[in-house]
Amino acid sequence: EPEVTQTPSHQVTQMGQEVILRCVPISNHLYFYWYRQILGQKVEFLVSFYNNEISEKSEIFDDQFSVERPDGSNFTLKIRSTKLEDSAMYFCANTGAESRYQETQYFGPGTRLLVL
């Protein structure tokens, strides 16, 4: 099974600080997603990204969040000024090149973010 990797695995930050979560997608995959899971709750969609543009975002993905592929390979999620309620597990996911609708989204291992 293809593997998505994420760094860091854990991050602790102070409220108001900026954090950048990184994802290394599966090679040749073109569609990227971020999801989050608040402890004990369900997994929620944040944003999808294709061809260097956001293709869809949820209500959660407000102006504090941004995504980019800074070097054409890594895919990052930035939270500009973290709040306590941003504490969650953040998952990156990819799908393949042919059609995002026909592919399985493979998830990375997640980054557990704790905002103090």
Add this chain to the structure above:
Amino acid sequence: AQKVTQAQTEISVVEKEDVTLDCVYETRDTTYYLFWYKQPPSGELVFLIRRNSFDEQNEISGRYSWNFQKSTSSFNFTITASQVVDSAVYFCALSEVLGGSEKLVFGKGTKLTVNP
């Protein structure tokens, strides 16, 4: 709107018992995909199966089997002869196609505990 309901919050069984995890979904699309993911205590999301809305054949993979019934909008997951390693949270998810959204909508998950 899309919705996935996993009514069973927690299930506890003894090893070697069979267990069925229920999933009921709502969608207005005629074309969609259903998924099951496993989240072990380590936290990652492990893909188990994808089923498209036109394929109602049941699937078996080792001790795992899935029963897809469009008439009742259900996609149930059965583990036969459960093992301790099956202990995890299991998420059912839905992805619509014609609605133009590629996001996965997850249920709240069912926590399965298999006791020795």
